[in-house]
Amino acid sequence: MRAFPSPLPGVFYRAPAPDKPPFKSEGDAVAAGDTLGLIEVMKIFTPVLAEEGGRLVKFLVENEDAVMAGQPLYELDR
Amino acid sequence: MKRADPAPMSISKILIANRGEIAVRIIRAARELGLATAQVFSEADRDMLAVKLADEAIEIGPAQATKSYLSAEAILRAAAAVGADAIHPGYGFLSENADFAASVEGAGLTFIGPSADAIRQMGDKARAREVAAAAGVPTVPGSQGRLTDFNHALAVGRRIGFPLMIKPLAGGGGRGIRVAEDADALGNLLPAAAAEAKAAFGDGGLYLERFIARARHVEVQILGDGKDAIHLYERECSLQRRRQKVWEEAPAAMLPADVRERLCAAAVRLARAIAYRGAGTVEYLYDDETREFFFIEMNTRIQVEHPVTEMVTGVDLVCEMIRIAAGEKLRIRQDEIPLKGHAIECRINAEDPARQFMPAPGVVTALRVPGAPGVRFDTMLYPGCVVPPFYDSLLGKLIAWDETRAAALARLDRALGELEIGGIPTTIPLHAALVRDADVAAARFHTRWLETWLAANPLAKTA
Numbered sequence: 361m362r363a364f365p366s367p368l369p370g371v372f373y374r375a376p377a378p379d380k381p382p383f384k385s386e387g388d389a390v391a392a393g394d395t396l397g398l399i400e401v402m403k404i405f406t407p408v409l410a411e412e413g414g415r416l417v418k419f420l421v422e423n424e425d426a427v428m429a430g431q432p433l434y435e436l437d438r
Numbered sequence: 439m440k441r442a443d444p445a446p447m448s449i450s451k452i453l454i455a456n457r458g459e460i461a462v463r464i465i466r467a468a469r470e471l472g473l474a475t476a477q478v479f480s481e482a483d484r485d486m487l488a489v490k491l492a493d494e495a496i497e498i499g500p501a502q503a504t505k506s507y508l509s510a511e512a513i514l515r516a517a518a519a520v521g522a523d524a525i526h527p528g529y530g531f532l533s534e535n536a537d538f539a540a541s542v543e544g545a546g547l548t549f550i551g552p553s554a555d556a557i558r559q560m561g562d563k564a565r566a567r568e569v570a571a572a573a574g575v576p577t578v579p580g581s582q583g584r585l586t587d588f589n590h591a592l593a594v595g596r597r598i599g600f601p602l603m604i605k606p607l608a609g610g611g612g613r614g615i616r617v618a619e620d621a622d623a624l625g626n627l628l629p630a631a632a633a634e635a636k637a638a639f640g641d642g643g644l645y646l647e648r649f650i651a652r653a654r655h656v657e658v659q660i661l662g663d664g665k666d667a668i669h670l671y672e673r674e675c676s677l678q679r680r681r682q683k684v685w686e687e688a689p690a691a692m693l694p695a696d697v698r699e700r701l702c703a704a705a706v707r708l709a710r711a712i713a714y715r716g717a718g719t720v721e722y723l724y725d726d727e728t729r730e731f732f733f734i735e736m737n738t739r740i741q742v743e744h745p746v747t748e749m750v751t752g753v754d755l756v757c758e759m760i761r762i763a764a765g766e767k768l769r770i771r772q773d774e775i776p777l778k779g780h781a782i783e784c785r786i787n788a789e790d791p792a793r794q795f796m797p798a799p800g801v802v803t804a805l806r807v808p809g810a811p812g813v814r815f816d817t818m819l820y821p822g823c824v825v826p827p828f829y830d831s832l833l834g835k836l837i838a839w840d841e842t843r844a845a846a847l848a849r850l851d852r853a854l855g856e857l858e859i860g861g862i863p864t865t866i867p868l869h870a871a872l873v874r875d876a877d878v879a880a881a882r883f884h885t886r887w888l889e890t891w892l893a894a895n896p897l898a899k900t901a
Binding site for chain 2: 368369370371377379400401402403404424426
């Protein structure tokens with residue numbers, strides 16, 4: 361199991377829009393490059409892509425939390 | 439024409455419900471008027487310049503704007519806690535939220551801006567068009583209000599011709615606009631446009647307008663006291679990237695005198711028609727081939743680019759809007775407003791122009807600010823300050839004034855060379871290139887010119 365850092369500072373979102381389902385749920389299988397969430401930096405939205413494939417164990421921050429660059433964001437189990 | 443009377447005003451303490459450079463600007467105006475200032479701030483903004491400059495400061499919530507600067511409840515609670523009797527909303531955030539303006543007044547406080555009714559009328563783009571047309575302001579040919587269905591859209595398209603723009607009724611800041619080249623494209627684009635408008639603004643309503651390919655963006659500054667209204671001439675803001683203004687000037691260099699007169703007079707008619715109170719801006723598209731101008735929308739707040747108007751007219755717009763909110767009549771007559779020289783503003787953003795304008799929050803390690811007559815730098819920066827990632831990227835505005843446009847460009851070039859912001863990438867290199875461009879020097883541009891120019895002139899990576 362490994363924790364992956366946020367690539368950018370900003371606000372983390374788990375879904376593409378407030379009324380949309382999340383990109384991924386905890387426990388889901390993910391492939392490298394899958395979108396796990398969005399980071400909003402100065403009103404620009406950048407996707408957070410899975411660095412590796414595996415099972416998404418859990419997110420380490422809540423939806424809409426403020427995050428710092430390098431802060432652990434999610435855990436993957438290979 | 440400037441303040442001379444130290445007469446007591448009906449307000450005594452202003453809560454500044456904004457952040458960044460505009461909060462600093464409002465504090466300065468309030469202080470010169472002898473008013474106390476209370477600055478709101480989010481968790482991420484504890485050390486911002488406006489907090490340091492205000493008489494007092496109050497934390498209103500976490501970093502996320504929705505929980506702080508966009509929370510009407512948090513702002514009103516702060517106003518009560520500090521005993522403010524007026525709220526200045528700045529631009530963005532709650533500044534054009536009619537319900538917020540109404541709740542401020544409802545709480546017995548003064549909203550430094552227009553009435554909730556004026557905000558509401560101009561905020562509904564279709565309603566604004568109707569009001570403008572009724573006031574004799576030319577509007578872009580388009581649908582008379584909300585589209586009902588595809589057949590309605592198609593009929594409008596056939597009447598006004600393609601290409602045309604699909605615009606959200608509730609939008610603003612150029613967001614959510616699509617261009618349809620023909621009837622097929624119109625059919626394809628409408629459903630997504632409606633869904634996006636619904637998601638972004640809570641209202642899926644759309645309208646259509648003729649698309650003018652080579653339009654210039656010209657806007658007129660207005661001051662009104664709820665009865666009378668005057669104009670402070672126009673600005674040109676044609677240099678835009680993704681429909682966001684990058685560079686603004688006053689006056690519009692290429693505008694013939696007779697067109698200027700008609701365009702400014704039309705803006706005053708609209709302001710009077712809605713009994714406008716405070717500072718506002720009537721935005722037009724101007725086609726310099728046909729010399730036609732068309733109303734786009736009215737912004738019911740102080741604008742980012744207000745300093746260029748201040749530089750050419752000598753009127754302090756932020757002071758005037760506070761005085762008007764305090765119940766004063768307009769202190770200046772139309773024929774007392776000079777239009778002297780030329781001013782240009784560059785928006786200095788925390789974005790990397792060499793990397794597709796990627797946002798660049800961080801710590802400002804060094805700051806060197808230009809000076810001498812005719813140069814102004816409105817900013818939120820100080821050495822060592824933090825630029826948080828949570829808000830827009832505007833760091834400051836560099837403004838240069840001189841007697842002619844050519845001299846203003848030369849002065850701007852000199853000032854850009856002196857301005858240094860260390861620690862984070864900024865858009866200074868973009869402006870340094872634009873100020874020496876031949877088309878810019880000749881004022882040969884339109885609202886899509888900059889994007890074409892950027893594609894042809896990639897800026898070198900500096901770091």
